[in-house]
Amino acid sequence: MATVKPTPPPGDAVASGSKTATVSKPAAEQHLEVTEDEVVIDFKPNSKCCADLRLRSRHPSLPVAFKVQTSSPLKFLVSPPRGAVQPLSSASLRVVLRPQPHAPPSFPRSRGDRFLVLSSLSVAQLDSNSTTNGATAIRLRVFFGGPYLLRLAADAGDAAAVRLILRRQPHLLPLLHPEAAVSDGVEQWAPLHAAAARGDSGEVRRLAPDALGARDRDGRTALHVAAEAGEAEATAALVEMGADTAAADAWGRTPLDVAREKGHQEVVDILERSELVMTAARRGDLQKLETLLNKRIGVRGRDQYGLTALHLAAIKGHCDVIALLAGSGCMDIECEDVEGHRPLHLAVEGGCAEAVELLLDMGPDVHATTRRGATPLQMAVTMGYDAIAQLLRARGAEEAAAPEALCIASSSPSSISCA
Structure with missing residues (x-):
């Protein structure tokens, strides 16, 4: 966390034995903190790169005004560049590095890029650009990291840069x-x-x-x-x-x-x-x-829940969507969710005989079981869907004894019941 005590202005020197103490005016109290100690940017060439900063107010009753300045305004944008943080609250800033064609001239830590966060209880004090009138300043360096620069440093044999990047990331x-x-x-x-x-x-x-x-x-x-x-x-x-x-x-x-x-x-x-x-x-x-x-x-x-778009279309009985997703071959009709439900299981659970018949025409395994051992036919019988049960039998589904305490509910939010 970056918190900086303002440097007090020089005062009168007072002798104390063989030592000299410096008497100064009381420093302005630090009402704002920056939770990050550096502006860390994952650099990629020709890409807009971003970093987030969080400001935290320490004042119990008044908003703290802030203004952010950078030594490289042609390279960086800050959003918002100024504003106010409510008492004992936080605010987020985004630092954006405009797309750069080449790697930074010095990295991981930049030699020339700096940020200054000025804060005060008075907006007028911020605009004076002076910390002697009650404003305080937090200075942040820029750290360039990320996969691209790590590879670049490794390829160049720059062990120091590699160590610094890995220490931070x-x-x-x-x-x-x-x-x-x-x-x-x-x-x-x-x-x-x-x-x-x-x-x-x-x-x-x-x-x-x-x-x-x-x-x-x-x-x-x-x-x-x-x-x-x-x-x-x-x-x-x-x-x-x-x-x-x-x-x-x-x-x-x-x-x-x-x-x-x-x-x-x-x-x-x-x-x-x-x-x-x-x-x-x-x-x-x-x-x-x-x-x-x-x-x-x-x-x-x-x-x-491991549900795919085809699972969702099946349980809702959207036949046109089922035909588009499964009929075109772009989705597997035997795909399973985390509990082992296939689209046919969920079409049965949804109670839409047309959707069940459409899926049966595509040749699924009518005896497929869920993690709890439920087949589509067992689900249909347990839920009282007689027409769907008859349809499944006509397509080769055979009766099987249901396991004790058979759970037929899917992991979908649309699940119905457990038997």
């Missing part, structure tokens, strides 16, 4: 040593995390089928890591392969939250598109869904 270690187990107290990422962080979409596609649910010690999935690094291609690959876009890390953040915090708009668009596909399928909005599917990204996204 230890989660980048697997980019250098993806097979290392533990180094300097940093827990190893799964290989998929490392591939996602460095944007290796080919390796992501190779590793993803067996590791989509893997998490690091902070609860982050590979999709979180790709989103944080701004790797759009890796993000798209993970979404297409069924990564859980609603997975929350140890701080409750989803990959979309992380991408928004970092200002990676292309990644935000990909993840939002996945959510829009799910919403369109749930609502039966065929026209919207067709538009989204033309962009090909976001089709195979899942929610926190």
